[in-house]
Amino acid sequence: MLMTRVPCAALASGLALLLGSTAIVAPGVAAAQQFQGGVIQRILVQGNERIEQSTVVSYLPVSAGESVDAAKLDLAIKALFRTDLFSDVKIDFQNGDLIVTVVENPIINRVIFEGNKGLKEDKLRDEVTVRPRGIFTRARAQGDVQRIVELYRRSGRISANVTPQIIELPQKRVDLIFKIDEGPKSGILSVNFLGNKAFSDNDLRDVVVTEETRWYKFFASSQANYDPDRLEYDKEQLRKHYRNRGYYDFRVSSAVAELAPDKNGFVVTYTIDEGPKYKFGKVQVETELQKLDKEVLTALVPIRSGQTYQDESIEQSTDALTFAAGAAGFAFVDVRPRYTPDREKGVVDVTFQVREGPRVYVDRIDIVGNTQTLDYVIRREMSVVEGDAYNRALVDRSKRQIRALGFFKDVEIAEVPGSAPDRTALQVKVEEQPTGELSFSAGYSSVDQLVLDLGISQRNFRGRGQDVRARVSVGSLRQQLDFSFTEPRFLNRDVAAGIDVYGYRYDL
Incomplete structure (x- = not known):
C-alpha cells in the first residue's frame, strides 16, 4: 500500500493521486459511451500545468477535421493513460469542440531510502527504476517495492518489508520515500x-x-x-x-x-x-554429414567402455565433437547424446548423434546471482552479444573470461528458450566470492626499531570491477603511504588506466 505523508489540508489531493488508477477510467469510459458522434472542429486541453497543449494533442489518435465516435474516444483515453504522464483523463465533446481534461502525474523531486542498514543505498538505487526528475506513477513505485524486497530476500532477509510514501511539494512535485523494515536474517x-x-x-x-x-x-x-x-x-x-x-x-x-x-x-x-552405480557400455558416434568421418569423431570421444559413468565425460565429448564439426566448416551443429541404460548389467550405452543444427541467434542475456558485481562488469566480458549468431565456442570463451575476473566462485552459462524457435536466451549464473583483503603486520629492525604495516585492497570496488589498494607503513625513522586505483576498462575500451600516489618520509 502506498502511503502519503502530507498535512491534513493536502490529504484529499494525495488520495486522489494514489487512488486515481482505479477511478480514472470510469468517467472517460462513461463519456465515451454517451457520445453519439460528430466532426471535431477544435481540440481544447484543460488542466495541464507542465505539459504543453501541443504535446497532449500529439498523443491523441484523432485530430481536428476528423469524425469521432465512442470507440475513438475510448482509444484516445487509453492512449493518454499509456504515456504515464497523467493520473486522470476525461474527454468531452461539445458543439464540435473536443475537450480533453487531464490531471498530470507529479515529478519526482528526490528518491529517499529509510531504514536500510544491511544494504547500501547505492545498491538500492541501482535496483529501482524511479529516478529524480522522472514521472511518478503508483505502478512504477509498487514495482520498485517488489524489486527491493527481492533484493533483500536474496541477501537472506526473507521477512523484509518495504512501504512507499510520498511527500507532496509545490509545483506538482513529490519526494518518494521507501521505508524499509529489513527484519532479521533468516538463518x-x-x-x-x-x-x-x-x-x-x-x-x-x-x-x-x-x-x-x-x-x-x-x-x-x-x-x-x-x-x-x-x-x-x-x-x-x-x-x-x-x-x-x-x-x-x-x-x-x-x-x-x-x-x-x-x-x-x-x-x-x-x-x-541414489539408485545403483553404473559404468559406460558401448560408445558410438552417428552422423549423416558427409564431410565428417565417423571413425575420426569416435576417436575424439574421451570415453571408454568400463569407465565409471560421468556426466562431465558426456559434456567433454559433446564439446570435442562440436569443435571438430566447427573446424570442418559446420558453424551450426547439433550434438545430442542418446542414453540406453541396462540396469541388469549396470551399464549405460551412449550414442552421440551429430547433425547440422538450425541457425540460432542470441535473443537476450540474463545475469543472475550477482549480489555485489554490477551487470555491465559481467556483460563486457561476454564474447557474444544480444542479436549475434549462437556460437558454442564463444559462449565457452565468455565463461572463461568471466571466471578469470576472480570475482566469482562459480560461473555457469545456461541456454533457455527465447522469444522464437530460432532464438535462445543465455542465463549467466554466478556465485560471488570475497574480493577484499585486509593485512596487518608488525616487525622490528635495528634501523627503524618497531615497524607497523597496514594494508587494504579491494579488487571489485563498489561492484564496478575497479582495483583499489592502500598501504601505510610506519617506523621510528620511516613513514610511507601508498595508494593505487585501476580502471580495467577505461572509457569502455579494452585499456586499463590507473593512478598511483605515494608519500615517503625519512627522519635522520
Whole structure:
C-alpha cells in the first residue's frame, strides 16, 4: 500500500493521486459511451500545468477535421493513460469542440531510502527504476517495492518489508520515500539428508552451497541465510555430484525448508534417491554429414567402455565433437547424446548423434546471482552479444573470461528458450566470492626499531570491477603511504588506466 505523508489540508489531493488508477477510467469510459458522434472542429486541453497543449494533442489518435465516435474516444483515453504522464483523463465533446481534461502525474523531486542498514543505498538505487526528475506513477513505485524486497530476500532477509510514501511539494512535485523494515536474517539451523547411503551427511553438506548458521562463524557468508532460490541450485549441485560418480538414476525427491517453532531459523531437508552405480557400455558416434568421418569423431570421444559413468565425460565429448564439426566448416551443429541404460548389467550405452543444427541467434542475456558485481562488469566480458549468431565456442570463451575476473566462485552459462524457435536466451549464473583483503603486520629492525604495516585492497570496488589498494607503513625513522586505483576498462575500451600516489618520509 502506498502511503502519503502530507498535512491534513493536502490529504484529499494525495488520495486522489494514489487512488486515481482505479477511478480514472470510469468517467472517460462513461463519456465515451454517451457520445453519439460528430466532426471535431477544435481540440481544447484543460488542466495541464507542465505539459504543453501541443504535446497532449500529439498523443491523441484523432485530430481536428476528423469524425469521432465512442470507440475513438475510448482509444484516445487509453492512449493518454499509456504515456504515464497523467493520473486522470476525461474527454468531452461539445458543439464540435473536443475537450480533453487531464490531471498530470507529479515529478519526482528526490528518491529517499529509510531504514536500510544491511544494504547500501547505492545498491538500492541501482535496483529501482524511479529516478529524480522522472514521472511518478503508483505502478512504477509498487514495482520498485517488489524489486527491493527481492533484493533483500536474496541477501537472506526473507521477512523484509518495504512501504512507499510520498511527500507532496509545490509545483506538482513529490519526494518518494521507501521505508524499509529489513527484519532479521533468516538463518539455517541444520541441513539434513534422507536416503543417502554412498555419501555421509557431512560429505553432502560440502556439496550444497547452503550452510548451517553457527555462532562461531563471525564472518558468516550469505550462504548461511535462507534463500528459496538457493535450494534449486543445491538440487542441481547434488545431481552433478552423484551423476559424476556413476549414479545415473539419481534424483532429488524433495527439498523442504521448515521454519522452526520459535521462528529463529529454518531446517532444510533434502530427500534423495541414489539408485545403483553404473559404468559406460558401448560408445558410438552417428552422423549423416558427409564431410565428417565417423571413425575420426569416435576417436575424439574421451570415453571408454568400463569407465565409471560421468556426466562431465558426456559434456567433454559433446564439446570435442562440436569443435571438430566447427573446424570442418559446420558453424551450426547439433550434438545430442542418446542414453540406453541396462540396469541388469549396470551399464549405460551412449550414442552421440551429430547433425547440422538450425541457425540460432542470441535473443537476450540474463545475469543472475550477482549480489555485489554490477551487470555491465559481467556483460563486457561476454564474447557474444544480444542479436549475434549462437556460437558454442564463444559462449565457452565468455565463461572463461568471466571466471578469470576472480570475482566469482562459480560461473555457469545456461541456454533457455527465447522469444522464437530460432532464438535462445543465455542465463549467466554466478556465485560471488570475497574480493577484499585486509593485512596487518608488525616487525622490528635495528634501523627503524618497531615497524607497523597496514594494508587494504579491494579488487571489485563498489561492484564496478575497479582495483583499489592502500598501504601505510610506519617506523621510528620511516613513514610511507601508498595508494593505487585501476580502471580495467577505461572509457569502455579494452585499456586499463590507473593512478598511483605515494608519500615517503625519512627522519635522520
